[in-house]
Amino acid sequence: MPVSAPGVHRAHHGRLLGLRTFGCIVLCIILMFADQRTDALNTPRGWLMAVTYPLQTLASLPSTFFRWTDDASRSRAELARENMRLRRQQLLANARIQQLNAVRAENDRLRAMLDARPRAGDNVEVARLINVDSDPFRHRITLNKGTSNGVYERQAIIDASGVVGRILKVGPVTSQAMLISDPGHAIQVEVVRNGLRTVVFGIGEFDQLEIRFLPNNADIVVGDLLVTTSLGSDFPAGYPVGEITRFEPRPKQAFARVMVQPSAALTRMREVLLLQPRTNPSDGQSE
Amino acid sequence: MSAIRQRLWWMPFALIVAFMLSAIPLPAMISPFRPDWIALVMIYIAIFTPQRWVLTTAMVAGLLLDVLQGTLLGQHPLALMVCLYAPLKLHLRLTLVPIWQSMLATASALALYQFALFWCNGATGNELGLKAYLAPLVTGTLVWPLLLVGIDILRLERVNSD
Numbered sequence: 247m248p249v250s251a252p253g254v255h256r257a258h259h260g261r262l263l264g265l266r267t268f269g270c271i272v273l274c275i276i277l278m279f280a281d282q283r284t285d286a287l288n289t290p291r292g293w294l295m296a297v298t299y300p301l302q303t304l305a306s307l308p309s310t311f312f313r314w315t316d317d318a319s320r321s322r323a324e325l326a327r328e329n330m331r332l333r334r335q336q337l338l339a340n341a342r343i344q345q346l347n348a349v350r351a352e353n354d355r356l357r358a359m360l361d362a363r364p365r366a367g368d369n370v371e372v373a374r375l376i377n378v379d380s381d382p383f384r385h386r387i388t389l390n391k392g393t394s395n396g397v398y399e400r401q402a403i404i405d406a407s408g409v410v411g412r413i414l415k416v417g418p419v420t421s422q423a424m425l426i427s428d429p430g431h432a433i434q435v436e437v438v439r440n441g442l443r444t445v446v447f448g449i450g451e452f453d454q455l456e457i458r459f460l461p462n463n464a465d466i467v468v469g470d471l472l473v474t475t476s477l478g479s480d481f482p483a484g485y486p487v488g489e490i491t492r493f494e495p496r497p498k499q500a501f502a503r504v505m506v507q508p509s510a511a512l513t514r515m516r517e518v519l520l521l522q523p524r525t526n527p528s529d530g531q532s533e
Numbered sequence: 534m535s536a537i538r539q540r541l542w543w544m545p546f547a548l549i550v551a552f553m554l555s556a557i558p559l560p561a562m563i564s565p566f567r568p569d570w571i572a573l574v575m576i577y578i579a580i581f582t583p584q585r586w587v588l589t590t591a592m593v594a595g596l597l598l599d600v601l602q603g604t605l606l607g608q609h610p611l612a613l614m615v616c617l618y619a620p621l622k623l624h625l626r627l628t629l630v631p632i633w634q635s636m637l638a639t640a641s642a643l644a645l646y647q648f649a650l651f652w653c654n655g656a657t658g659n660e661l662g663l664k665a666y667l668a669p670l671v672t673g674t675l676v677w678p679l680l681l682v683g684i685d686i687l688r689l690e691r692v693n694s695d
Contacts (some may be wrong), residue, residue, distance in 0.1 A: 277607030515564035
């Protein structure tokens with residue numbers, strides 16, 4: 247369309263601009279209320295997530311490319327070394343698994359003697375990270391698995407070394423997850439050494455978590471391992487969450503200052519595991 | 534005799550590029566300084582092509598941004614509405630002002646945008662640091678002249694009509 251001078255158009259919005267802007271703002275506020283208070287908008291959000299999937303894939307192309315060139319340009323000797331290392335690691339892991347089988351058998355026997363329910367094994371599904379949230383103060387990631395792969399809200403996510411986070415929103419082919427380091431995340435844990443139960447909070451840093459409500463005389467030492475507990479939590483029991491790096495009693499305040507280093511490699515992961523417990527997940531938990 | 538013509542596909546193209554720039558993973562050091570690309574492109578659209586679809590485009594772009602960032606649905610469209618009103622209302626004047634005044638106008642529109650986001654985050658209990666709101670405002674204002682030139686090149690083409 248030819249224009250007389252670039253940029254100068256006849257505006258069509260006329261006198262109703264204020265009214266229409268106001269209408270849109272009211273609509274937005276209603277949407278926000280609905281999204282905050284109800285689950286009604288989860289399905290439309292899923293559709294929109296499917297729309298943004300190609301955008302995210304496009305946006306992650308540069309980093310995918312750098313990774314690929316990095317892999318492709320490694321020397322043969324380096325690969326051989328890595329291969330060697332992995333073989334050794336697998337040997338060690340296999341040896342441990344043999345022990346594990348024996349221990350599991352023993353554990354089953356003991357549980358049978360105690361008349362306890364046998365512990366269900368967990369299925370896992372591998373998901374790839376396709377996006378890390380652009381907002382640096384929200385620790386959220388996007389995964390390439392959605393409802394079509396059986397992913398559900400609040401599902402637990404781990405990596406090879408520990409708990410990563412949980413699913414927040416699910417779309418048809420993608421899902422968004424919250425890392426344990428997100429300032430809005432809290433997870434129930436217990437200390438392996440003595441069974442002390444507490445809650446670990448994210449503080450917006452990838453290498454540090456915090457325990458806020460432990461009394462100054464709590465039985466905690468630096469190096470204690472924290473694992474998930476299944477009591478009132480979305481996570482199956484026994485997965486490592488982190489290790490105490492600092493325990494500092496503050497006599498003038500009610501609670502001690504306790505910092506935790508997460509076990510999972512939160513900044514370096516490319517793939518994560520979605521835990522799928524054998525039991526039916528949809529038995530209506532809500533916050 | 535040559536005339537200046539507007540390309541048809543410039544708007545979706547600019548918005549898609551803006552979405553990609555908003556979604557590209559950045560190192561944690563510089564990530565807080567990422568400009569609000571969608572807001573900038575929408576301000577450009579509001580000033581230079583204030584046609585019928587600006588508000589609708591802003592609604593859709595804002596909703597997609599919400600989904601991309603995992604915020605409440607409606608938060609980014611609301612912020613866009615708040616920041617686009619003045620540029621839409623004053624677009625005739627804003628096309629003619631020198632570049633530094635244009636930067637000032639953009640800075641105030643971006644400030645409104647950030648304030649609306651701040652308000653939404655506060656109302657829903659997600660408090661973020663002040664730096665999260667100020668850094669994109671500064672970088673957004675600084676990249677505005679580049680964006681003006683860039684989108685002008687994308688949008689306008691010279692055709693010879695002898």
